[in-house]
Amino acid sequence: MKYLNKLYKFSKMNITIVLIFIMAGLVIGCGTTPTSIPTPKPTEIGEAVIPSPTPIPVSSPTLIPTLEPIEVEEIVVLLPTPTTMAVMLLVDDSCIDCHTNRERLIATAEEIEDIEELSEGEG
Amino acid sequence: MEGWEKVIVSDKSFTQTVHGKMGCVTCHGGNGKVDDKEQAHTYIIREPVAEDVCFQCHVDMTNETNSLHSSLRGYTTVLQDRTSAETLAHIEEEAFGNHCSSCHTSCGQCHVSRPTSLGGGLTAGHKFKKVPPMNLTCTGCHGSRVDMEYKGKNEGIPADLHWNKIGMPCFNCHTADEMHGNLDYEANHRYDGSASKSCLDCHNDVIEGSEIAQHQQHISEFSCQVCHAAEYKNCYSCHTQKNDEDIPYFKIEPSIMDIKIGYNPIQSEERPWKWVVLRHVPVDPDTFAYYGDNLLPNFDNRPTWTYATPHTIQRNTARTESCDSCHGNTDLFLTEDDLLPYEIKANKDVVVDKSDIPYNQ
Numbered sequence: 001m002k003y004l005n006k007l008y009k010f011s012k013m014n015i016t017i018v019l020i021f022i023m024a025g026l027v028i029g030c031g032t033t034p035t036s037i038p039t040p041k042p043t044e045i046g047e048a049v050i051p052s053p054t055p056i057p058v059s060s061p062t063l064i065p066t067l068e069p070i071e072v073e074e075i076v077v078l079l080p081t082p083t084t085m086a087v088m089l090l091v092d093d094s095c096i097d098c099h100t101n102r103e104r105l106i107a108t109a110e111e112i113e114d115i116e117e118l119s120e121g122e123g
Numbered sequence: 124m125e126g127w128e129k130v131i132v133s134d135k136s137f138t139q140t141v142h143g144k145m146g147c148v149t150c151h152g153g154n155g156k157v158d159d160k161e162q163a164h165t166y167i168i169r170e171p172v173a174e175d176v177c178f179q180c181h182v183d184m185t186n187e188t189n190s191l192h193s194s195l196r197g198y199t200t201v202l203q204d205r206t207s208a209e210t211l212a213h214i215e216e217e218a219f220g221n222h223c224s225s226c227h228t229s230c231g232q233c234h235v236s237r238p239t240s241l242g243g244g245l246t247a248g249h250k251f252k253k254v255p256p257m258n259l260t261c262t263g264c265h266g267s268r269v270d271m272e273y274k275g276k277n278e279g280i281p282a283d284l285h286w287n288k289i290g291m292p293c294f295n296c297h298t299a300d301e302m303h304g305n306l307d308y309e310a311n312h313r314y315d316g317s318a319s320k321s322c323l324d325c326h327n328d329v330i331e332g333s334e335i336a337q338h339q340q341h342i343s344e345f346s347c348q349v350c351h352a353a354e355y356k357n358c359y360s361c362h363t364q365k366n367d368e369d370i371p372y373f374k375i376e377p378s379i380m381d382i383k384i385g386y387n388p389i390q391s392e393e394r395p396w397k398w399v400v401l402r403h404v405p406v407d408p409d410t411f412a413y414y415g416d417n418l419l420p421n422f423d424n425r426p427t428w429t430y431a432t433p434h435t436i437q438r439n440t441a442r443t444e445s446c447d448s449c450h451g452n453t454d455l456f457l458t459e460d461d462l463l464p465y466e467i468k469a470n471k472d473v474v475v476d477k478s479d480i481p482y483n484q
Contacts, residue, residue, distance in 0.1 A: 071445055092155020094163055097207035099249075105127035108160050112126050118366055121375030122267035122358065 133248025
């Protein structure tokens with residue numbers, strides 16, 4: 001019984017929708033006059049100016065060098081030595097150590113050749 | 124000086140001084156991190172270049188190009204006068220380097236060490252001396268004339284009064300500006316421009332208020348040295364050459380102590396006197412003959428008896444004893460009789476006409 005009631009309601013709704021579409025079609029089809037479509041006048045066509053084609057740069061093919069495979073036994077990555085500040089530190093302790101050491105200077109001094117004085121008279 | 128003595132630094136406190144804090148290698152190069160002598164001295168700069176080092180801080184201290192000690196333009200000035208462009212170039216090519224340029228002086232060769240021409244060597248353990256030690260630097264080079272005259276080392280000639288009485292050092296008259304070339308004129312010769320200090324800067328009472336009549340009579344026409352210089356050194360005939368091993372040397376005749384009064388060859392507003400003392404300089408037409416023929420073609424362009432300011436000043440000399448010490452004393456004046464045959468033309472402007480020698484009083 002319930003099933004028959006649902007079927008009845010569904011049929012009734014469909015009929016209503018169909019009627020609405022029919023009414024709309026009549027209103028559109030009968031209520032408007034046909035509109036004239038404007039025809040464009042023919043235009044004189046001169047010589048067509050055709051832009052010359054822009055040359056497209058073509059990059060020459062890059063030669064990719066062929067590298068011989070190198071056998072690497074051990075890969076060493078050199079990293080920059082860390083510096084604390086951009087100041088040149090002049091380490092010359094060795095200079096002052098030696099040049100204040102009399103004994104060492106005497107020991108390492110080269111003998112000065114006695115050059116015969118050739119000049120005569122007062123300069 | 125022994126080799127080690129020349130390079131010994133007095134003590135490590137030097138590193139705490141303004142110059143020491145800069146570190147040795149900043150000025151001298153080399154390698155301050157190694158102990159080995161050879162390695163440490165690789166690319167060592169024995170004498171730092173002033174432009175690279177000194178002038179970085181002492182910006183306005185020195186006009187090096189105007190300093191005769193640095194430029195040696197005194198030499199080139201007199202050479203230019205006596206040479207042609209061609210022969211000057213020839214002399215400068217070799218002879219100048221062999222015999223003249225060693226007299227060049229740099230900042231360090233006065234303020235730190237002895238001049239290289241004397242063999243070098245630190246004067247005070249590498250301390251920078253604002254006033255260089257006169258005996259090791261000034262008179263180290265200017266020895267045979269200035270030092271011996273000023274300190275009375277020539278037999279029978281007393282030391283200069285300024286040294287003998289009060290020990291005046293060179294710098295009292297020859298100022299730092301003169302040495303450094305900070306002058307208001309271009310220095311091409313040591314007698315260009317006005318003197319750093321003149322006699323009258325100190326002895327200004329001589330002009331006005333002097334009780335000495337001769338000062339009033341002669342001061343406008345005589346340089347002070349005419350009356351107040353004792354005998355000074357005159358040199359003759361310098362010849363330069365090299366030995367078989369290419370070592371350059373010179374030979375010069377024994378010098379003569381004498382005084383000659385002549386005409387002022389550089390009379391000017393600064394040196395207005397007519398009469399001055401003249402010193403014989405050792406140049407000779409053949410001074411550079413070893414290096415080529417006739418290299419001094421314009422030898423006659425400059426006198427060989429030149430304007431002089433001897434460092435033998437005395438209050439009393441033979442000339443201050445009496446008027447007749449000079450008047451009528453022809454021996455005291457430079458005459459043609461005093462000239463060697465080859466230098467007569469060169470000295471035509473300074474040799475005294477006998478008729479111009481004042482008569483006895």
